[in-house]
Each structure stands twice: as structure tokens, then as C-alpha cells.
Amino acid sequence: MSTFPITGVPFTPGPRGQVPVRQDVDSWYLNPQNGKQVSLFLVALQKFQQIPYAQKLSYFQIAGIHGLPLIPWDENTKAQGRGLGYCTHNSILFPTWHRPYLLLFEQRLYKIMIQEVIPQSVPPNDRPEWTALAKDFRLPFWDWAKKPTDLPAIAKDPTISVFFPQAKYSIPNPLYKFTTTEVMGNLGIFDLDGVPYSKVKATSKCPPPPKNPLQNEWINGIQDEAQVVKNLRAHAWYQNRDYGTIGEAVYRLLSENYFSTYDAFASTRLTQGQPPADYLSLEGIHNNIHNWTGGDNGGHISSPPVSSFDPIFWLHHWQGVCRKKYSDTMSENIFKGSKTLWPILKPP
Numbered sequence: 001m002s003t004f005p006i007t008g009v010p011f012t013p014g015p016r017g018q019v020p021v022r023q024d025v026d027s028w029y030l031n032p033q034n035g036k037q038v039s040l041f042l043v044a045l046q047k048f049q050q051i052p053y054a055q056k057l058s059y060f061q062i063a064g065i066h067g068l069p070l071i072p073w074d075e076n077t078k079a080q081g082r083g084l085g086y087c088t089h090n091s092i093l094f095p096t097w098h099r100p101y102l103l104l105f106e107q108r109l110y111k112i113m114i115q116e117v118i119p120q121s122v123p124p125n126d127r128p129e130w131t132a133l134a135k136d137f138r139l140p141f142w143d144w145a146k147k148p149t150d151l152p153a154i155a156k157d158p159t160i161s162v163f164f165p166q167a168k169y170s171i172p173n174p175l176y177k178f179t180t181t182e183v184m185g186n187l188g189i190f191d192l193d194g195v196p197y198s199k200v201k202a203t204s205k206c207p208p209p210p211k212n213p214l215q216n217e218w219i220n221g222i223q224d225e226a227q228v229v230k231n232l233r234a235h236a237w238y239q240n241r242d243y244g245t246i247g248e249a250v251y252r253l254l255s256e257n258y259f260s261t262y263d264a265f266a267s268t269r270l271t272q273g274q275p276p277a278d279y280l281s282l283e284g285i286h287n288n289i290h291n292w293t294g295g296d297n298g299g300h301i302s303s304p305p306v307s308s309f310d311p312i313f314w315l316h317h318w319q320g321v322c323r324k325k326y327s328d329t330m331s332e333n334i335f336k337g338s339k340t341l342w343p344i345l346k347p348p
């Protein structure tokens, strides 16, 4: 079996040699000049989500690498057999594992833009311009640390408009929720902590408690935007720690000399005798965003085995920060815990 090479979007410099920039999703989406690139992205994501779930390169399977379903991805084994999914949490590998994972996602979107969206929706004369926009695309990030914290505008509405040279139309917003054509229980998603994930056909954010029999709204996905925003702004950090606003916590995260080691910066794993400043971490901040966005009743993004099905997961994760300061010690430390980033293998 051949393995799929994760390369990210191939690098093409802009006309003046510029490196494509990963942008804050609101600045990018709300700038009308980016309308074509936004349309490419939305339609590519829609097509990605519609790829049959049995295919290795479908949205379903790539999201499924993180947790459920417990099937192997791109490796020659029968069972995944690594806890509740491949993702690494509470481990120094947390940032390292998620980085190629996000590159894989972005690479798929780019491929779909080039191979499907542009050939199907853009007439030949306009293709060079639209192709350059696809090459310049980088998945934008959700800046949850800015004030006032909010959900990205691009993810708020159930439908969204796109335009191409010969048509302007609305599509179900692929960032609002991920929808499946059958209940997810048929696809290997099971219930967790009493939350009936097997019975739903879409992801939810801050839903009300599930009832038995399950409410139709729950089955079709509930997005309680007001509650998400309330949670983010209340910033009730877990374990009652007081890191102030999300912005203040990120400020500490990026402050020079705040952490004693890369390990402390990277993950929630504590070691004995660690100074209290080290209780904060990139992973810790990120965990709280997961929990606030998913809410108290099992919204998908709050539960690691199913979190990556919610499309907001991908905008949330590109907030991943790399501190230059740590780059020297990082490579030595990273493989302390484990030799591989399953199912992502180093090239032979």
C-alpha cells in the first residue's frame, strides 16, 4: 500500500516573490477584495465534505484521523488501536502532531480548488487569475484572542453566498456545521459520556442537553452562537485558574521567558516541581476554547474523539503558535515521548 505524502500547499511565490500569508479569518473574509478566494475555499470545502466517507482522502476520514471512527488511516493495520484516536494530547507531541495534520487538510482543499472547482466553475480565460488565487490560499485562522471575542463571521450563517465569473449563488455553509447523509452511528461514530453522537447527522455547538428520544434539532445539529460567545467572553478557565481574558493568556504564552521549558509551553502535561507559571500552556488555552465552543452538553468540538468533525476545528487549530525561542530545543525534545506521530510517518 502506498502512503499519502503530506506536503502542504505547494509553495508558489507571488509576483514580487511574496510568501503567501495565513490570515485572520475575519480580516480575510470581510475584505471584499478576497471574494474570489473566499468562494474557492467555500466550494472546495463543500465538495471535500461530500466525498464518500469510505475514501481515505474524504473530509470524513481525514477528520476521523483525530478520533472516531477507530479505523486505521493510511497504514497497513486492521485496527487503529491507539486509545480513542490518533491525536496526541497532554503530551509534548501536541503541537507537533497537529501541525502536519492541518497541512494535510489545507493540501486537500487546494487540490480540490485546482482539480474540481476551477475547471467546473471558471471559464478558460479566467483560469490563470483564479489558479493564482488558489496557489496563494492558506487556511485562515480564528483569532479567538482578539477583543471582543466572537465566532468567525464566515462560520455564523447556515447558508453563504459564493460567486464565479458566470454565477452567483448560495450554498449550505460548510463552515457552519458538518452534515452527513446518514446517522453517524452507521459510520463508526459511537456514543460517549452519554452523548448520543451515533444518532446525529450533523455537528453541534453548545446544544441543550440531549433527550431520549433525541430531539430532531440535535440530530440535525444545533449551533447556539449566543452561548458560544457568552462562554468565550466569560473565560471561565478550567480548574478555576485565573488567566484573565483569552488575550491576556495568549500574551503570557508569547512573553519572553514566561515558560521554563518547551515542554511546559507546549502541553498540559505537568511534571513534579514545575513552577506555577508553567501551568498555562498552548494546549491548555486551546482546550478551553474547545470546551467553551462545544458547551456543557457535548457539542462535538468539546469531545476529542469527535471534535474535528466540526469545521470550526480547523480554523481554531491554525492558531497554533511556533515560538522561535524554542526551535533549537524543540527537535531534541519532541521525540522524547514517542518515536512517531502515528499515522504520520517520516519519509523513508
Ligand SMILES: N[C@@H](CC1=CC(=O)C(=O)C=C1)C(=O)O
Pocket: 089, 286, 287, 288, 290, 291, 301, 302, 303, 304, 305, 307, 308
Ligand atoms: N477535553 C479537553 C478539551 C479538548 C481538547 C481537544 O484537543 C479536543 O479535540 C477536544 C476537546 C479538556 O477538557 O481538556
